[in-house]
Amino acid sequence: MHAPRVIFHMDMDAFYASVEQRDRPEWQGKPVIVGAPPDRRGVVCAASYEARKFGVRSAMPSVTAGRLCPDGIFVRPRMDAYRDESRAIMSLVKTFAGELVQQVSVDEAYLEVTDRVPPGEPDAMLEAALPIAREIKATIKAQRQLTATIGIAPNKLLAKIASSNFKPDGLTLIKDSEKTAFLRPLPVGAIHGVGKVTEQGLLKLGLKTVADLQDYPGDLRSAVGSWGNELRRMAFGDDDRPLDLGDDIKSVSAENTFLKDTAHRPTLRSCLHEQAEDIATRLRKRRLAARTIQVKVRYSDFTTLTRQVSVDDPIDDERLIYRFACWLLARHELVKRPLRLIGVGVSGLAEVTVRQMELPFEVKARS
Ligand SMILES: [Mg+2]
Structure with missing residues:
Protein backbone atom coordinates (compact mmCIF):
# COMPACT_ATOMS: atom_id res chain seq x y z
CA MET A 1 0.00 0.00 0.00
CA LEU A 183 -13.84 2.73 -13.97
CA ARG A 184 -16.12 -0.28 -14.51
CA PRO A 185 -18.46 1.16 -17.18
CA LEU A 186 -15.68 2.82 -19.19
CA PRO A 187 -14.44 1.28 -22.44
CA VAL A 188 -10.98 -0.34 -22.25
CA GLY A 189 -9.66 2.54 -24.38
CA ALA A 190 -10.09 4.83 -21.38
CA ILE A 191 -7.08 3.21 -19.71
CA HIS A 192 -3.86 5.10 -20.25
CA GLY A 193 -1.85 3.52 -23.03
CA VAL A 194 -4.57 1.30 -24.47
CA GLY A 195 -4.40 2.17 -28.14
CA LYS A 196 -6.00 0.51 -31.12
CA VAL A 197 -3.60 -2.44 -31.19
CA THR A 198 -4.10 -3.34 -27.54
CA GLU A 199 -7.82 -2.74 -27.89
CA GLN A 200 -8.02 -5.27 -30.71
CA GLY A 201 -6.08 -7.83 -28.68
CA LEU A 202 -8.52 -7.38 -25.81
CA LEU A 203 -11.55 -7.50 -28.08
CA LYS A 204 -10.47 -10.96 -29.26
CA LEU A 205 -10.97 -12.11 -25.67
CA GLY A 206 -14.34 -10.35 -25.58
CA LEU A 207 -13.03 -7.64 -23.26
CA LYS A 208 -14.72 -4.36 -24.06
CA THR A 209 -15.11 -2.47 -20.81
CA VAL A 210 -12.89 -1.94 -17.80
CA ALA A 211 -15.35 -4.14 -15.89
CA ASP A 212 -14.50 -6.96 -18.31
CA LEU A 213 -10.82 -6.43 -17.49
CA GLN A 214 -11.45 -6.39 -13.76
CA ASP A 215 -13.47 -9.60 -13.92
CA TYR A 216 -11.27 -11.49 -16.38
CA PRO A 217 -10.13 -14.68 -14.66
CA GLY A 218 -7.29 -15.43 -17.09
CA ASP A 219 -3.89 -13.87 -17.61
CA LEU A 220 -4.07 -10.62 -19.57
CA ARG A 221 -0.52 -11.18 -20.75
CA SER A 222 -1.86 -13.64 -23.32
CA ALA A 223 -3.71 -10.73 -24.95
CA VAL A 224 -1.36 -7.81 -24.52
CA GLY A 225 2.03 -9.30 -23.68
CA SER A 226 4.25 -8.22 -20.81
CA TRP A 227 2.07 -5.19 -20.17
CA GLY A 228 -0.76 -7.44 -18.90
CA ASN A 229 -0.04 -7.13 -15.21
CA GLU A 230 0.24 -3.36 -15.28
CA LEU A 231 -2.94 -3.19 -17.31
CA ARG A 232 -4.77 -5.20 -14.68
CA ARG A 233 -3.56 -2.87 -11.93
CA MET A 234 -4.69 0.13 -13.96
CA ALA A 235 -8.10 -1.47 -14.52
CA PHE A 236 -8.51 -1.36 -10.75
CA GLY A 237 -7.43 2.28 -10.69
CA ASP A 238 -3.96 1.64 -9.33
CA ASP A 239 -1.14 3.63 -10.84
CA ASP A 240 2.04 4.56 -9.02
CA ARG A 241 3.79 6.40 -11.83
CA PRO A 242 5.50 9.43 -10.33
CA LEU A 243 5.38 12.83 -11.97
CA ASP A 244 8.00 12.89 -14.67
CA LEU A 245 9.97 16.01 -13.89
CA GLY A 246 13.11 15.12 -15.79
CA ASP A 247 13.88 15.50 -19.44
CA ASP A 248 11.23 13.73 -21.44
CA ILE A 249 11.94 12.73 -24.97
CA LYS A 250 11.13 15.74 -27.06
CA SER A 251 10.79 14.29 -30.53
CA VAL A 252 10.83 11.11 -32.61
CA SER A 253 12.00 10.99 -36.19
CA ALA A 254 12.99 8.74 -39.06
CA GLU A 255 14.75 9.49 -42.33
CA ASN A 256 16.23 7.81 -45.38
CA THR A 257 19.07 8.84 -47.65
CA PHE A 258 18.76 7.57 -51.20
CA LEU A 259 21.60 5.89 -53.05
CA LYS A 260 20.56 7.91 -56.04
CA ASP A 261 18.62 11.20 -55.79
CA THR A 262 15.00 10.70 -56.70
CA ALA A 263 11.75 12.54 -57.36
CA HIS A 264 9.87 9.31 -58.05
CA ARG A 265 6.57 9.79 -56.19
CA PRO A 266 5.79 6.14 -55.43
CA THR A 267 9.28 5.66 -53.97
CA LEU A 268 8.93 8.77 -51.81
CA ARG A 269 5.46 7.78 -50.71
CA SER A 270 6.51 4.30 -49.68
CA CYS A 271 9.43 5.83 -47.78
CA LEU A 272 7.12 8.19 -45.91
CA HIS A 273 4.83 5.29 -45.25
CA GLU A 274 7.52 3.23 -43.57
CA GLN A 275 8.77 6.21 -41.62
CA ALA A 276 5.28 7.06 -40.40
CA GLU A 277 4.80 3.46 -39.33
CA ASP A 278 8.14 3.42 -37.53
CA ILE A 279 7.34 6.66 -35.70
CA ALA A 280 3.85 5.54 -34.75
CA THR A 281 5.22 2.29 -33.34
CA ARG A 282 7.80 4.15 -31.25
CA LEU A 283 5.19 6.61 -30.02
CA ARG A 284 2.80 3.87 -29.01
CA LYS A 285 5.52 2.00 -27.17
CA ARG A 286 5.95 5.06 -24.96
CA ARG A 287 2.21 5.73 -24.99
CA LEU A 288 2.78 9.14 -26.50
CA ALA A 289 1.13 11.09 -29.26
CA ALA A 290 2.38 14.12 -31.17
CA ARG A 291 1.00 17.54 -31.92
CA THR A 292 3.58 18.62 -34.48
CA ILE A 293 4.48 16.73 -37.65
CA GLN A 294 7.52 17.76 -39.63
CA VAL A 295 9.00 16.70 -42.96
CA LYS A 296 12.61 17.16 -43.90
CA VAL A 297 14.06 17.04 -47.39
CA ARG A 298 17.59 17.42 -48.65
CA TYR A 299 18.49 18.14 -52.27
CA SER A 300 21.53 17.17 -54.38
CA ASP A 301 23.32 20.37 -53.38
CA PHE A 302 22.75 19.53 -49.68
CA THR A 303 20.21 22.30 -49.16
CA THR A 304 17.97 21.04 -46.38
CA LEU A 305 14.43 22.21 -45.75
CA THR A 306 11.95 21.37 -43.01
CA ARG A 307 8.28 22.21 -42.90
CA GLN A 308 5.85 21.49 -40.11
CA VAL A 309 2.22 21.57 -39.09
CA SER A 310 0.64 21.43 -35.64
CA VAL A 311 -2.73 20.09 -34.55
CA ASP A 312 -4.61 20.48 -31.29
CA ASP A 313 -5.40 16.81 -30.65
CA PRO A 314 -2.19 14.78 -30.49
CA ILE A 315 -1.99 11.90 -32.98
CA ASP A 316 -0.23 8.55 -32.89
CA ASP A 317 -1.83 6.99 -35.96
CA GLU A 318 0.57 6.14 -38.80
CA ARG A 319 -2.05 6.96 -41.41
CA LEU A 320 -2.49 10.47 -40.07
CA ILE A 321 1.25 11.03 -39.72
CA TYR A 322 1.66 9.82 -43.31
CA ARG A 323 -1.18 11.99 -44.56
CA PHE A 324 0.23 15.11 -42.89
CA ALA A 325 3.70 14.37 -44.27
CA CYS A 326 2.33 14.02 -47.83
CA TRP A 327 0.32 17.17 -47.39
CA LEU A 328 3.37 19.13 -46.24
CA LEU A 329 5.36 17.96 -49.26
CA ALA A 330 2.60 19.02 -51.63
CA ARG A 331 1.71 22.23 -49.84
CA HIS A 332 5.28 23.51 -49.92
CA GLU A 333 6.13 21.97 -53.29
CA LEU A 334 9.18 20.27 -51.84
CA VAL A 335 9.61 17.71 -54.60
CA LYS A 336 10.28 20.03 -57.52
CA ARG A 337 13.78 18.57 -57.73
CA PRO A 338 15.14 15.12 -56.92
CA LEU A 339 15.71 14.42 -53.24
CA ARG A 340 18.79 13.08 -51.61
CA LEU A 341 17.05 12.54 -48.29
CA ILE A 342 13.52 12.45 -46.99
CA GLY A 343 12.42 12.24 -43.38
CA VAL A 344 9.48 12.63 -41.02
CA GLY A 345 9.62 13.78 -37.42
CA VAL A 346 7.10 14.46 -34.71
CA SER A 347 7.34 16.67 -31.63
CA GLY A 348 5.05 18.42 -29.19
CA LEU A 349 4.63 15.05 -27.53
CA ALA A 350 1.79 14.41 -25.14
CA GLU A 351 0.45 11.38 -23.39
CA VAL A 352 -2.10 9.47 -25.41
CA THR A 353 -5.40 11.29 -25.15
CA VAL A 354 -8.09 9.55 -23.25
CA ARG A 355 -10.88 9.31 -25.73
CA GLN A 356 -13.97 11.35 -24.96
CA MET A 357 -16.68 9.00 -23.92
CA GLU A 358 -20.25 9.05 -22.88
CA LEU A 359 -20.68 7.80 -19.37
CA PRO A 360 -23.70 5.61 -18.86
CA PHE A 361 -24.37 7.09 -15.44
CA GLU A 362 -24.29 10.44 -13.70
CA VAL A 363 -21.07 11.19 -11.91
CA LYS A 364 -21.04 13.99 -9.44
CA ALA A 365 -18.97 16.80 -10.85
CA ARG A 366 -18.29 19.35 -8.18
CA SER A 367 -17.38 22.92 -8.67
MG1 LIG B 1 -6.74 21.03 -24.00
Whole structure:
Protein backbone atom coordinates (compact mmCIF):
# COMPACT_ATOMS: atom_id res chain seq x y z
CA MET A 1 0.00 0.00 0.00
CA HIS A 2 1.46 3.29 -1.09
CA ALA A 3 1.14 6.53 0.83
CA PRO A 4 -1.91 8.42 -0.40
CA ARG A 5 -1.27 11.05 -3.06
CA VAL A 6 -3.23 13.96 -4.47
CA ILE A 7 -2.73 14.53 -8.20
CA PHE A 8 -4.35 17.13 -10.46
CA HIS A 9 -4.57 16.88 -14.21
CA MET A 10 -5.11 20.32 -15.70
CA ASP A 11 -6.15 20.75 -19.30
CA MET A 12 -6.99 24.04 -20.98
CA ASP A 13 -10.30 24.02 -22.88
CA ALA A 14 -10.06 24.22 -26.70
CA PHE A 15 -6.78 25.98 -26.12
CA TYR A 16 -5.80 27.53 -29.48
CA ALA A 17 -9.36 28.52 -30.31
CA SER A 18 -9.96 29.97 -26.84
CA VAL A 19 -6.87 32.15 -27.11
CA GLU A 20 -8.21 33.48 -30.42
CA GLN A 21 -11.64 34.15 -28.94
CA ARG A 22 -10.13 35.94 -25.97
CA ASP A 23 -8.00 38.17 -28.19
CA ARG A 24 -10.91 38.94 -30.53
CA PRO A 25 -13.91 39.39 -28.21
CA GLU A 26 -16.27 39.70 -31.20
CA TRP A 27 -15.55 36.00 -31.87
CA GLN A 28 -16.79 34.89 -28.46
CA GLY A 29 -19.72 32.48 -28.70
CA LYS A 30 -18.96 31.97 -32.40
CA PRO A 31 -17.57 28.93 -34.23
CA VAL A 32 -13.85 29.66 -34.50
CA ILE A 33 -11.73 27.26 -36.53
CA VAL A 34 -7.94 27.57 -36.29
CA GLY A 35 -6.21 26.24 -39.39
CA ALA A 36 -6.10 26.60 -43.15
CA PRO A 37 -8.94 28.52 -44.88
CA PRO A 38 -11.80 26.35 -46.16
CA ASP A 39 -10.95 26.97 -49.82
CA ARG A 40 -7.39 25.72 -49.42
CA ARG A 41 -5.78 22.35 -49.07
CA GLY A 42 -5.01 22.18 -45.41
CA VAL A 43 -6.26 21.04 -42.09
CA VAL A 44 -8.02 22.19 -38.96
CA CYS A 45 -5.63 22.62 -36.02
CA ALA A 46 -8.26 23.42 -33.41
CA ALA A 47 -11.96 24.20 -33.15
CA SER A 48 -13.89 26.17 -30.56
CA TYR A 49 -16.72 24.39 -28.77
CA GLU A 50 -19.21 26.29 -30.93
CA ALA A 51 -17.51 24.83 -34.04
CA ARG A 52 -17.37 21.35 -32.54
CA LYS A 53 -21.16 21.39 -32.36
CA PHE A 54 -21.12 21.28 -36.16
CA GLY A 55 -18.83 18.24 -36.09
CA VAL A 56 -15.63 20.15 -36.79
CA ARG A 57 -12.59 18.38 -35.30
CA SER A 58 -8.88 18.97 -35.33
CA ALA A 59 -6.90 17.16 -38.07
CA MET A 60 -9.95 17.32 -40.38
CA PRO A 61 -9.41 18.81 -43.85
CA SER A 62 -10.44 22.48 -43.82
CA VAL A 63 -12.62 21.89 -46.88
CA THR A 64 -14.71 19.44 -44.85
CA ALA A 65 -14.85 21.86 -41.92
CA GLY A 66 -16.08 24.59 -44.28
CA ARG A 67 -18.84 22.32 -45.52
CA LEU A 68 -19.93 21.31 -42.01
CA CYS A 69 -19.77 24.84 -40.67
CA PRO A 70 -20.23 27.36 -43.49
CA ASP A 71 -20.37 30.31 -41.08
CA GLY A 72 -17.20 29.25 -39.27
CA ILE A 73 -14.55 31.90 -38.65
CA PHE A 74 -11.32 30.48 -40.04
CA VAL A 75 -8.15 31.79 -38.41
CA ARG A 76 -4.52 31.12 -39.22
CA PRO A 77 -2.71 29.57 -36.24
CA ARG A 78 -0.47 31.87 -34.18
CA MET A 79 1.85 29.33 -32.61
CA ASP A 80 3.99 32.00 -30.94
CA ALA A 81 0.99 33.43 -29.15
CA TYR A 82 -0.04 29.95 -27.93
CA ARG A 83 3.46 29.22 -26.69
CA ASP A 84 3.62 32.53 -24.79
CA GLU A 85 0.21 31.82 -23.29
CA SER A 86 1.36 28.34 -22.30
CA ARG A 87 4.39 29.76 -20.49
CA ALA A 88 2.22 32.25 -18.62
CA ILE A 89 -0.23 29.56 -17.52
CA MET A 90 2.46 27.10 -16.46
CA SER A 91 4.26 29.68 -14.34
CA LEU A 92 0.96 30.59 -12.75
CA VAL A 93 0.26 26.93 -12.00
CA LYS A 94 3.68 26.63 -10.36
CA THR A 95 2.67 29.19 -7.76
CA PHE A 96 0.26 26.50 -6.51
CA ALA A 97 2.34 23.35 -6.86
CA GLY A 98 5.93 24.60 -6.76
CA GLU A 99 8.19 22.51 -8.92
CA LEU A 100 5.86 19.50 -8.78
CA VAL A 101 4.41 20.25 -12.20
CA GLN A 102 4.83 17.87 -15.12
CA GLN A 103 3.95 19.72 -18.26
CA VAL A 104 2.86 17.13 -20.83
CA SER A 105 1.93 19.43 -23.65
CA VAL A 106 1.38 23.07 -24.46
CA ASP A 107 -1.87 23.22 -22.49
CA GLU A 108 -1.80 20.24 -20.17
CA ALA A 109 0.01 19.37 -16.94
CA TYR A 110 -0.01 17.10 -13.93
CA LEU A 111 0.40 18.72 -10.52
CA GLU A 112 1.19 16.95 -7.29
CA VAL A 113 -0.32 18.71 -4.29
CA THR A 114 -0.03 15.90 -1.72
CA ASP A 115 2.05 18.04 0.62
CA ARG A 116 -0.34 20.97 0.40
CA VAL A 117 -3.18 19.23 2.22
CA PRO A 118 -3.25 17.83 5.76
CA PRO A 119 -2.19 14.17 5.92
CA GLY A 120 -5.06 11.76 6.51
CA GLU A 121 -7.27 9.20 4.83
CA PRO A 122 -6.96 9.19 1.02
CA ASP A 123 -10.51 10.46 0.39
CA ALA A 124 -10.18 13.22 2.99
CA MET A 125 -6.94 14.41 1.43
CA LEU A 126 -8.55 14.54 -2.02
CA GLU A 127 -11.52 16.51 -0.69
CA ALA A 128 -9.15 18.89 1.06
CA ALA A 129 -7.53 19.68 -2.28
CA LEU A 130 -10.78 20.87 -3.89
CA PRO A 131 -10.30 24.52 -2.82
CA ILE A 132 -6.79 24.53 -4.34
CA ALA A 133 -8.15 23.34 -7.68
CA ARG A 134 -10.94 25.91 -7.55
CA GLU A 135 -8.42 28.63 -6.89
CA ILE A 136 -6.20 27.56 -9.79
CA LYS A 137 -9.19 27.68 -12.13
CA ALA A 138 -10.28 31.06 -10.80
CA THR A 139 -6.79 32.51 -11.06
CA ILE A 140 -6.38 31.34 -14.67
CA LYS A 141 -9.79 32.80 -15.44
CA ALA A 142 -9.00 36.14 -13.78
CA GLN A 143 -5.47 36.59 -15.06
CA ARG A 144 -5.59 34.93 -18.48
CA GLN A 145 -9.33 35.07 -19.30
CA LEU A 146 -9.26 31.38 -20.22
CA THR A 147 -10.95 28.33 -18.73
CA ALA A 148 -9.18 25.21 -17.53
CA THR A 149 -10.54 21.82 -16.60
CA ILE A 150 -9.05 20.00 -13.63
CA GLY A 151 -9.36 16.37 -12.58
CA ILE A 152 -8.44 15.44 -8.99
CA ALA A 153 -7.54 11.86 -8.10
CA PRO A 154 -5.10 9.68 -6.17
CA ASN A 155 -2.94 9.14 -9.26
CA LYS A 156 -2.18 10.27 -12.81
CA LEU A 157 -4.30 7.65 -14.55
CA LEU A 158 -7.47 8.69 -12.74
CA ALA A 159 -6.74 12.42 -12.72
CA LYS A 160 -6.51 12.38 -16.51
CA ILE A 161 -9.73 10.39 -16.87
CA ALA A 162 -11.42 12.84 -14.51
CA SER A 163 -10.42 15.87 -16.57
CA SER A 164 -10.98 14.32 -20.00
CA ASN A 165 -14.59 13.44 -19.44
CA PHE A 166 -15.93 16.59 -17.91
CA LYS A 167 -15.01 19.53 -20.11
CA PRO A 168 -15.10 22.45 -20.58
CA ASP A 169 -14.60 24.35 -17.31
CA GLY A 170 -14.81 21.08 -15.38
CA LEU A 171 -13.73 20.16 -11.88
CA THR A 172 -14.09 16.49 -11.10
CA LEU A 173 -12.85 14.41 -8.20
CA ILE A 174 -12.50 10.65 -8.26
CA LYS A 175 -12.34 9.34 -4.71
CA ASP A 176 -9.92 6.57 -3.85
CA SER A 177 -12.79 4.55 -2.38
CA GLU A 178 -14.82 4.85 -5.59
CA LYS A 179 -12.13 4.35 -8.21
CA THR A 180 -12.87 0.70 -9.01
CA ALA A 181 -16.57 1.34 -9.45
CA PHE A 182 -15.92 4.54 -11.38
CA LEU A 183 -13.84 2.73 -13.97
CA ARG A 184 -16.12 -0.28 -14.51
CA PRO A 185 -18.46 1.16 -17.18
CA LEU A 186 -15.68 2.82 -19.19
CA PRO A 187 -14.44 1.28 -22.44
CA VAL A 188 -10.98 -0.34 -22.25
CA GLY A 189 -9.66 2.54 -24.38
CA ALA A 190 -10.09 4.83 -21.38
CA ILE A 191 -7.08 3.21 -19.71
CA HIS A 192 -3.86 5.10 -20.25
CA GLY A 193 -1.85 3.52 -23.03
CA VAL A 194 -4.57 1.30 -24.47
CA GLY A 195 -4.40 2.17 -28.14
CA LYS A 196 -6.00 0.51 -31.12
CA VAL A 197 -3.60 -2.44 -31.19
CA THR A 198 -4.10 -3.34 -27.54
CA GLU A 199 -7.82 -2.74 -27.89
CA GLN A 200 -8.02 -5.27 -30.71
CA GLY A 201 -6.08 -7.83 -28.68
CA LEU A 202 -8.52 -7.38 -25.81
CA LEU A 203 -11.55 -7.50 -28.08
CA LYS A 204 -10.47 -10.96 -29.26
CA LEU A 205 -10.97 -12.11 -25.67
CA GLY A 206 -14.34 -10.35 -25.58
CA LEU A 207 -13.03 -7.64 -23.26
CA LYS A 208 -14.72 -4.36 -24.06
CA THR A 209 -15.11 -2.47 -20.81
CA VAL A 210 -12.89 -1.94 -17.80
CA ALA A 211 -15.35 -4.14 -15.89
CA ASP A 212 -14.50 -6.96 -18.31
CA LEU A 213 -10.82 -6.43 -17.49
CA GLN A 214 -11.45 -6.39 -13.76
CA ASP A 215 -13.47 -9.60 -13.92
CA TYR A 216 -11.27 -11.49 -16.38
CA PRO A 217 -10.13 -14.68 -14.66
CA GLY A 218 -7.29 -15.43 -17.09
CA ASP A 219 -3.89 -13.87 -17.61
CA LEU A 220 -4.07 -10.62 -19.57
CA ARG A 221 -0.52 -11.18 -20.75
CA SER A 222 -1.86 -13.64 -23.32
CA ALA A 223 -3.71 -10.73 -24.95
CA VAL A 224 -1.36 -7.81 -24.52
CA GLY A 225 2.03 -9.30 -23.68
CA SER A 226 4.25 -8.22 -20.81
CA TRP A 227 2.07 -5.19 -20.17
CA GLY A 228 -0.76 -7.44 -18.90
CA ASN A 229 -0.04 -7.13 -15.21
CA GLU A 230 0.24 -3.36 -15.28
CA LEU A 231 -2.94 -3.19 -17.31
CA ARG A 232 -4.77 -5.20 -14.68
CA ARG A 233 -3.56 -2.87 -11.93
CA MET A 234 -4.69 0.13 -13.96
CA ALA A 235 -8.10 -1.47 -14.52
CA PHE A 236 -8.51 -1.36 -10.75
CA GLY A 237 -7.43 2.28 -10.69
CA ASP A 238 -3.96 1.64 -9.33
CA ASP A 239 -1.14 3.63 -10.84
CA ASP A 240 2.04 4.56 -9.02
CA ARG A 241 3.79 6.40 -11.83
CA PRO A 242 5.50 9.43 -10.33
CA LEU A 243 5.38 12.83 -11.97
CA ASP A 244 8.00 12.89 -14.67
CA LEU A 245 9.97 16.01 -13.89
CA GLY A 246 13.11 15.12 -15.79
CA ASP A 247 13.88 15.50 -19.44
CA ASP A 248 11.23 13.73 -21.44
CA ILE A 249 11.94 12.73 -24.97
CA LYS A 250 11.13 15.74 -27.06
CA SER A 251 10.79 14.29 -30.53
CA VAL A 252 10.83 11.11 -32.61
CA SER A 253 12.00 10.99 -36.19
CA ALA A 254 12.99 8.74 -39.06
CA GLU A 255 14.75 9.49 -42.33
CA ASN A 256 16.23 7.81 -45.38
CA THR A 257 19.07 8.84 -47.65
CA PHE A 258 18.76 7.57 -51.20
CA LEU A 259 21.60 5.89 -53.05
CA LYS A 260 20.56 7.91 -56.04
CA ASP A 261 18.62 11.20 -55.79
CA THR A 262 15.00 10.70 -56.70
CA ALA A 263 11.75 12.54 -57.36
CA HIS A 264 9.87 9.31 -58.05
CA ARG A 265 6.57 9.79 -56.19
CA PRO A 266 5.79 6.14 -55.43
CA THR A 267 9.28 5.66 -53.97
CA LEU A 268 8.93 8.77 -51.81
CA ARG A 269 5.46 7.78 -50.71
CA SER A 270 6.51 4.30 -49.68
CA CYS A 271 9.43 5.83 -47.78
CA LEU A 272 7.12 8.19 -45.91
CA HIS A 273 4.83 5.29 -45.25
CA GLU A 274 7.52 3.23 -43.57
CA GLN A 275 8.77 6.21 -41.62
CA ALA A 276 5.28 7.06 -40.40
CA GLU A 277 4.80 3.46 -39.33
CA ASP A 278 8.14 3.42 -37.53
CA ILE A 279 7.34 6.66 -35.70
CA ALA A 280 3.85 5.54 -34.75
CA THR A 281 5.22 2.29 -33.34
CA ARG A 282 7.80 4.15 -31.25
CA LEU A 283 5.19 6.61 -30.02
CA ARG A 284 2.80 3.87 -29.01
CA LYS A 285 5.52 2.00 -27.17
CA ARG A 286 5.95 5.06 -24.96
CA ARG A 287 2.21 5.73 -24.99
CA LEU A 288 2.78 9.14 -26.50
CA ALA A 289 1.13 11.09 -29.26
CA ALA A 290 2.38 14.12 -31.17
CA ARG A 291 1.00 17.54 -31.92
CA THR A 292 3.58 18.62 -34.48
CA ILE A 293 4.48 16.73 -37.65
CA GLN A 294 7.52 17.76 -39.63
CA VAL A 295 9.00 16.70 -42.96
CA LYS A 296 12.61 17.16 -43.90
CA VAL A 297 14.06 17.04 -47.39
CA ARG A 298 17.59 17.42 -48.65
CA TYR A 299 18.49 18.14 -52.27
CA SER A 300 21.53 17.17 -54.38
CA ASP A 301 23.32 20.37 -53.38
CA PHE A 302 22.75 19.53 -49.68
CA THR A 303 20.21 22.30 -49.16
CA THR A 304 17.97 21.04 -46.38
CA LEU A 305 14.43 22.21 -45.75
CA THR A 306 11.95 21.37 -43.01
CA ARG A 307 8.28 22.21 -42.90
CA GLN A 308 5.85 21.49 -40.11
CA VAL A 309 2.22 21.57 -39.09
CA SER A 310 0.64 21.43 -35.64
CA VAL A 311 -2.73 20.09 -34.55
CA ASP A 312 -4.61 20.48 -31.29
CA ASP A 313 -5.40 16.81 -30.65
CA PRO A 314 -2.19 14.78 -30.49
CA ILE A 315 -1.99 11.90 -32.98
CA ASP A 316 -0.23 8.55 -32.89
CA ASP A 317 -1.83 6.99 -35.96
CA GLU A 318 0.57 6.14 -38.80
CA ARG A 319 -2.05 6.96 -41.41
CA LEU A 320 -2.49 10.47 -40.07
CA ILE A 321 1.25 11.03 -39.72
CA TYR A 322 1.66 9.82 -43.31
CA ARG A 323 -1.18 11.99 -44.56
CA PHE A 324 0.23 15.11 -42.89
CA ALA A 325 3.70 14.37 -44.27
CA CYS A 326 2.33 14.02 -47.83
CA TRP A 327 0.32 17.17 -47.39
CA LEU A 328 3.37 19.13 -46.24
CA LEU A 329 5.36 17.96 -49.26
CA ALA A 330 2.60 19.02 -51.63
CA ARG A 331 1.71 22.23 -49.84
CA HIS A 332 5.28 23.51 -49.92
CA GLU A 333 6.13 21.97 -53.29
CA LEU A 334 9.18 20.27 -51.84
CA VAL A 335 9.61 17.71 -54.60
CA LYS A 336 10.28 20.03 -57.52
CA ARG A 337 13.78 18.57 -57.73
CA PRO A 338 15.14 15.12 -56.92
CA LEU A 339 15.71 14.42 -53.24
CA ARG A 340 18.79 13.08 -51.61
CA LEU A 341 17.05 12.54 -48.29
CA ILE A 342 13.52 12.45 -46.99
CA GLY A 343 12.42 12.24 -43.38
CA VAL A 344 9.48 12.63 -41.02
CA GLY A 345 9.62 13.78 -37.42
CA VAL A 346 7.10 14.46 -34.71
CA SER A 347 7.34 16.67 -31.63
CA GLY A 348 5.05 18.42 -29.19
CA LEU A 349 4.63 15.05 -27.53
CA ALA A 350 1.79 14.41 -25.14
CA GLU A 351 0.45 11.38 -23.39
CA VAL A 352 -2.10 9.47 -25.41
CA THR A 353 -5.40 11.29 -25.15
CA VAL A 354 -8.09 9.55 -23.25
CA ARG A 355 -10.88 9.31 -25.73
CA GLN A 356 -13.97 11.35 -24.96
CA MET A 357 -16.68 9.00 -23.92
CA GLU A 358 -20.25 9.05 -22.88
CA LEU A 359 -20.68 7.80 -19.37
CA PRO A 360 -23.70 5.61 -18.86
CA PHE A 361 -24.37 7.09 -15.44
CA GLU A 362 -24.29 10.44 -13.70
CA VAL A 363 -21.07 11.19 -11.91
CA LYS A 364 -21.04 13.99 -9.44
CA ALA A 365 -18.97 16.80 -10.85
CA ARG A 366 -18.29 19.35 -8.18
CA SER A 367 -17.38 22.92 -8.67
MG1 LIG B 1 -6.74 21.03 -24.00
